Structures are given as structure tokens and as C-alpha cells.
């Protein structure tokens with residue numbers, strides 16, 4: 002990793018504000034490999050050096066990965082002139098970090114949204130070629146049948162758009178679990194439309210092998226655990 006200014010490294014780790022960090026450095030509170038840092042513009046490789054503040058070593062995290070339970074009524078976007086976005090729901094410290102939602106859930110869709118600054122992982126997770134399945138629960142306005150599920154399995158055609166074969170499992174008259182590895186615009190709503198149903202409620206429950214944390218209320222979020230950064234790219238199927 003290229004060397005970076007120590008004040009920038011510490012700010013990126015939410016240690017304190019840039020101003021407070023400058024003061025900490027002035028006071029001699031910051032050390033790198035045991036040696037006191039004298040100036041905020043000294044450069045280090047954060048992945049190699051042992052950086053400590055007031056004697057406490059920091060665990061350097063290159064990227065941020067946030068699991069959000071996206072609420073209804075909020076846009077999956079980084080910013081919007083008029084409407085509230087998922088980034089607006091984050092704390093001021095996190096808002097500064099250039100985070101973006103990895104893929105989109107519609108404004109009226111709820112559930113698991115990954116928010117990160119890791120473009121590579123986002124691409125791996127979203128690319129249909131990688132077969133990372135996303136599990137949704139959908140409530141519709143129609144009593145669903147096995148013949149509808151069979152059509153999902155064959156691969157739905159919607160106008161000019163062809164969707165890859167997908168699993169749909171009816172859980173209750175008009176409610177079903179659906180698993181897809183693509184993320185085309187309004188995909189699940191269109192797939193149900195193609196079998197004569199309108200989606201009334203949609204929630205994403207799982208990405209790869211990571212379930213949405215049931216302790217997160219709509220609008221709440223937490224960082225991914227280490228193992229979840231690996232599990233979120235698994236090709237695990239649930240139905």
C-alpha cells in the first residue's frame with residue numbers, strides 16, 4: 002500500500018477529527034513502530050506499520066463494509082438533490098468516507114443493503130457471472146401457483162428482457178421466497194408481473210451466505226464481521 006500522511010490515516014480510521022489529530026500529534030500522543038510522530042505530514046504504510054495513539058495500537062481497516070436494513074421511502078444512492086438516501090442515514094463520521102450502496106433496492110423495498118467503499122468486492126457481489134444469490138421475500142396480490150414457480154425456473158421473459166432461471170418458493174398463498182443472482186432494474190417486480198402478480202411488499206433477506214441481522218430495525222446498520230466479508234461472496238443457495 003502506498004505511504005500516506007499519518008493525519009490522513011488516523012482520520013480515515015475515525016480516531017478523531019483532523020484538528021484533534023493534529024493536536025494529538027503535537028502532544029506526542031501518536032507513535033509509529035514505537036517512535037513518536039513529530040509532524041502530521043509524515044508518511045507511513047498503514048498496513049505494515051504499527052500505529053498507536055496514547056499507547057493503544059490501532060487495527061487499521063482499509064475498507065468499510067456496512068450491513069443496513071434499508072427502510073422503505075429511502076433511495077439507494079450516494080446523494081440526491083431532493084430525497085433522503087441511505088448515506089443520509091449514516092453517522093457524520095461515516096458520511097465523510099465516500100461510501101456507496103453496492104447495488105440498488107427500490108425506494109419501496111426494504112432489507113439487506115451493503116454499503117461500502119470497496120469497489121472490487123461490490124463488483125464481485127453484483128456480477129451475475131459470480132452467482133452470488135440474493136434472497137427476497139415478496140408478498141403479491143395473487144394466489145401463487147406451482148405453475149408460476151415453474152415459469153421462474155424456466156427463465157422469465159419480460160418484453161425485451163430475459164431473466165436467468167430463478168427459484169421461487171411459495172410460503173403462503175400470495176407470498177414467496179425468490180432467489181436471484183442478477184440485479185436488473187425492478188427485476189423481482191417484473192418477474193411477478195410476468196405471471197400476472199403485482200408485488201405489494203418486498204424485502205431482501207440474504208446476500209451470498211449472509212443473512213440480514215434480525216436485530217437491525219429498519220434504518221439501522223452495523224459493520225460486517227470479518228467472516229461475513231468472505232461469506233457475502235459465497236454461491237450458497239437457500240431455496
Ligand code: URA
Nearest residue numbers: 107110187188189190
Ligand atoms: N427487484 C425489485 O423489483 N426491486 C428491488 O428493490 C430488488 C429486486
